[in-house]
Amino acid sequence: MAEVKIIGSAASLFSVRVEWALKLKGIEYEYIVEDLRNKSELLLKSNPVYKKIPVLLHNDKAISESLLIIEYIDETWKENPILPEDPYDRANARFWAKFLDEKGLLGAWEACQAEGEEKEKAVEAAVQHLALLDKEIQGKKFFGGEKIGYLDLAAGWICHWLSVLDEVGEMNVFDRERFPSLHEWAQNFIHVPVIKESLPPREILVNYFKGSLSYVRSLAANKK
Known part of the structure; x- marks a missing residue:
């Protein structure tokens, strides 16, 4: 089972920017395609407030909102920094x-x-x-x-x-x-x-x- 998963959609620019961050860091992940017309139990459980993608699952911990996810990725995996140091x-x-x-x-x-x-x-x-x-x-x-x-x-x-x-x-x-x-x-x-x-x-x-x-x-x- 993958340590890192993304719940996302191909057309979603918010999902893609999370993929970019993971790839820049060299982090392997599993991609879970979400049908937004028929939202899965996993999405509803992982993001019960907004019920939208993307969601990052890291060791079963769910993080929502793409920009916050990118910050989480940057702070969790220190190599190849994404956010400025200053x-x-x-x-x-x-x-x-x-x-x-x-x-x-x-x-x-x-x-x-x-x-x-x-x-x-x-x-x-x-x-x-x-x-x-x-x-x-x-x-x-x-x-x-x-x-x-x-x-x-x-x-x-x-x-x-x-x-x-x-x-x-x-x-x-x-x-x-x-x-x-x-x-x-x-x-x-x-x-x-x-x-x-x-x-x-x-x-x-x-x-x-x-x-x-x-x-x-x-x-x-x-x-x-």
């Missing part, structure tokens, strides 16, 4: 990671599902969020310096998932000319072998977000 740099990385999840990712999804006049406003808001991050990465190979770190893992969805949101939402948030530094970082990041090998096929993501978008819009239509 307290200020560590706090700064946590700040931007929280910003990315609460503003960047949510903003991109809101822009994807918006329609009409609201779409233009939502796209502009999403662009403004990325502009802040583009400034943060200027002159650097990775957010963590010369090697991948905590904030790179938190921002990893930009290099693969964001272009899918652009396609599904018929928008252009992640524009190369608008964000040259962020695009250069994305290319550096996505071509690291342990990162690239864990990326889900694009068609899976397209189908997933198309289904999610249809579901959200059907709910909105029923409320009218």
Whole structure:
């Protein structure tokens, strides 16, 4: 029986970032695919509060929330550090990671599902969020310096998932000319072998977000 397990899903960027952390550390793990339409007893038992993925199981101890899981992994296995050593740099990385999840990712999804006049406003808001991050990465190979770190893992969805949101939402948030530094970082990041090998096929993501978008819009239509 594996000491380390992940309860996750192929389309989940939150699950993939946990895989990245484990692979950077060289930790073997068992992957348990979760059917989110029919949640397993293991998931409900492991994450009874939010009932969502990913969940890391380490010697039967359950840890939830992807960014907290990455910190747990980094503190448990000391080799190949992920979080910055300097307290200020560590706090700064946590700040931007929280910003990315609460503003960047949510903003991109809101822009994807918006329609009409609201779409233009939502796209502009999403662009403004990325502009802040583009400034943060200027002159650097990775957010963590010369090697991948905590904030790179938190921002990893930009290099693969964001272009899918652009396609599904018929928008252009992640524009190369608008964000040259962020695009250069994305290319550096996505071509690291342990990162690239864990990326889900694009068609899976397209189908997933198309289904999610249809579901959200059907709910909105029923409320009218």
